[in-house]
Amino acid sequence: MVNQISNRLCPGTLRQVHHIAFNVKDMKASKHFYGQILGLHELTGDEVPKTLSRLVREGKVANFVTPDGTVIDLFWEPELLPPDPDPKQGFTRANHLAFDIDPDLFDLAVEVLKQNQVMIDHGPVTRPTGKGIYFYDPDGFLLEIRCDPRE
Template identity: 80%
Template sequence: MQTTTQTPIAALIPGSLRRVHHIALNVRNMQASRHFYGNILGLYELTGDEVPETLVDLVAAGKVANFVTPDGTVLDLFWEPELNPPNPDPTQQFTRANHLAFDIDPNLFDTAVEVLKQHQIHIDHGPVTRPTGRGIYFYDPDGFLIEIRCDRIN
């Protein structure tokens, strides 16, 4: 009888991963997506020397746009003009990602909902109220589910 010993599989120490560095989304219409994330959701678009060195050429060619949230998370948009989800109905999940959630001050939540309505953004559901706070779910120009959420006011 032959015995084998297994070497323990290494794992990162809890807390080693500090935060989300960036999120990259493929988008079909760069102009519509830049307008949505920059002008409607109010994210800051990186320009000039702010653009990551590895993406300068792609940004210059109009193939990538970079936005940043106030906490420093970068949202990269990659232009994929032939992008089509397997199902054109945005309520049907077509990627392994479920949704992207942005946190907002509870005092600004209703304003955010009103901005979405004024821009006629397709709202999937909400606003919803939960024990942890409130949220609203809607779609970006490519049908990716976005949430704006806030903590409960104590």
């Protein structure tokens, strides 16, 4: 829908995030991180979008899905350089991607990150909006696991 008066989309037109695409240097490390450490489901076989099936077969793309249906596409870029050698220097266009978790599972998620020696940026932090921990994926992109406050 387009609002004819202001030439903008009406509220509610965009329904949800469909997918997020990341360029990754080490596909094996990234697949392990998103699949084994974060526990996201990797799309395989008929689950892979037809438009990406050739690239998935060739090992150039991997697709993971969150429980709410958001797809994370990993595009293999073996020559990818980090935006800065210091992973604490932010990307220029994006700040971070946040995953929501049940408050009862937050401490478990923190422990899993520590056991897997995932580089933690900061946290856990507690705010009026809940708890969060910020950490890096294998390519230095900042991620967060957060939860609402317990009721």
